[in-house]
Amino acid sequence: MPCDASLAAGRRIYLDNAATSWPKPPAVYDAVDAYQRENGTAAGRGVYQRSQQVGRTLALARRRVAGLLGASDPARVLFTFNGTDSLNAVLHGVPRPGDHVVTSDAEHNSVLRPLRMLEQRANVSVTRVPCDSAGRIEPDDVARAVRPETRLLALTHASNVTGAIQPVDAFAAIAREHGVLLLIDAAQTAGHVPIFTDRWGVDFVAASGHKGLLGPLGTGILVVGAAAAGQLAPFRQGGTGTFSESDEQPTTLPERFESGNHNVPGLVGLERGAAFLEQRGWTELRRHEIELTTRLVDGLRPLPGVTLFGPPDADRRVGVVSFRLERIDPQELASLLDSEYAIEVRSGLHCAPRTHDRMGTTRRGGTVRAAVGPFNSESDVDALVRAVAEIGAISHV
Numbered sequence: 001m002p003c004d005a006s007l008a009a010g011r012r013i014y015l016d017n018a019a020t021s022w023p024k025p026p027a028v029y030d031a032v033d034a035y036q037r038e039n040g041t042a043a044g045r046g047v048y049q050r051s052q053q054v055g056r057t058l059a060l061a062r063r064r065v066a067g068l069l070g071a072s073d074p075a076r077v078l079f080t081f082n083g084t085d086s087l088n089a090v091l092h093g094v095p096r097p098g099d100h101v102v103t104s105d106a107e108h109n110s111v112l113r114p115l116r117m118l119e120q121r122a123n124v125s126v127t128r129v130p131c132d133s134a135g136r137i138e139p140d141d142v143a144r145a146v147r148p149e150t151r152l153l154a155l156t157h158a159s160n161v162t163g164a165i166q167p168v169d170a171f172a173a174i175a176r177e178h179g180v181l182l183l184i185d186a187a188q189t190a191g192h193v194p195i196f197t198d199r200w201g202v203d204f205v206a207a208s209g210h211k212g213l214l215g216p217l218g219t220g221i222l223v224v225g226a227a228a229a230g231q232l233a234p235f236r237q238g239g240t241g242t243f244s245e246s247d248e249q250p251t252t253l254p255e256r257f258e259s260g261n262h263n264v265p266g267l268v269g270l271e272r273g274a275a276f277l278e279q280r281g282w283t284e285l286r287r288h289e290i291e292l293t294t295r296l297v298d299g300l301r302p303l304p305g306v307t308l309f310g311p312p313d314a315d316r317r318v319g320v321v322s323f324r325l326e327r328i329d330p331q332e333l334a335s336l337l338d339s340e341y342a343i344e345v346r347s348g349l350h351c352a353p354r355t356h357d358r359m360g361t362t363r364r365g366g367t368v369r370a371a372v373g374p375f376n377s378e379s380d381v382d383a384l385v386r387a388v389a390e391i392g393a394i395s396h397v
């Protein structure tokens with residue numbers, strides 16, 4: 001098997017940014033290192049200066065994330081430990097026995113599995129509306145699925161398999177019209193495309209801090225809409241460093257939903273990741289993502305034996321590209337890309353089995369998924385296209 005220049009140079013090409021982004025901006029590493037070595041104190045728990053300093057950094061992180069995710073009040077930005085944690089907070093904190101939830105086939109298991117458990121154990125009924133083979137949800141299907149007992153719509157903002165960006169503003173209009181709550185899974189969009197929590201009227205935006213927002217693993221975000229906090233039962237109770245005389249959970253935000261010590265090393269990094277995004281600005285970041293995605297799709301499409309998935313128009317997708325190569329199992333292809341070309345991509349079902357059912361790829365090992373990030377270059381994408389072309393040519397002789 002031919003050897004790519006990146007392997008010879010010892011450089012690895014990371015194209016799994018949909019799982020977690022890497023590398024992070026250098027300032028993220030510096031902030032985590034400086035905090036660990038020179039501070040290391042708990043936030044919001046002490047009057048001494050170093051603890052207060054950490055409290056100020058977390059407040060700044062909250063303000064930055066609120067700005068990036070379109071929330072006017074930083075107190076409505078809740079820190080969690082990953083996107084899954086944020087989704088569980090809402091899925092276990094909103095529906096009550098007898099309620100109905102509308103979700104879709106484009107969802108990640110971090111939505112599908114909590115809902116399955118609610119069906120089995122909590123007398124919550126669930127309707128799963130279809131997505132098409134490009135991973136797109138039709139708003140009319142969502143509207144038709146709403147019933148008198150519907151309490152929540154739980155829908156993804158972008159498929160982590162096909163990259164399809166969903167029409168959240170249309171979902172928000174449906175939620176308003178029917179008086180139901182709307183949870184958006186923004187794991188694949190936060191930091192990639194603008195999110196307007198307040199303007200769209202979304203009740204809950206769940207996001208990872210470690211993907212597009214460029215923070216370390218172990219960070220997650222839940223943004224709560226202005227009128228939605230009262231609808232959410234606190235998913236975790238415990239010490240908040242405030243109102244310590246009472247054994248009742250505080251009612252004030254954000255501490256009502258943030259019990260126990262924060263992941264401070266992660267959050268000081270997240271603050272720097274968010275600052276990087278602010279400095280770069282949406283226009284430049286999104287342009288880079290669209291350019292690389294288009295280059296990758298255009299490079300792969302003409303290759304013999306390649307099948308691509310996802311919407312054809314780059315501005316309707318995030319930088320996630322799923323594909324298959326005829327006669328090679330996706331897992332084997334991903335292993336070859338890693339071992340022979342030093343290119344790191346994901347393979348399989350990507351925790352979204354129902355999307356693969358719709359694509360017809362569930363029983364065929366799913367797809368290979370390449371996901372670009374802000375630090376990928378055209379040469380990374382070209383290296384993947386060249387490698388797939390070479391593997392394809394060899395496997396077809």
Ligand SMILES: Cc1ncc(COP(=O)(O)O)c(C=O)c1O
Nearest residue numbers: 082083084108110160185187208
């Ligand atoms: C669409 C989607 N939702 C939820 C998650 C879970 O996010 P986290 O890994 O931060 O728990 C992911 C992660 O890949 C995702 O792609």
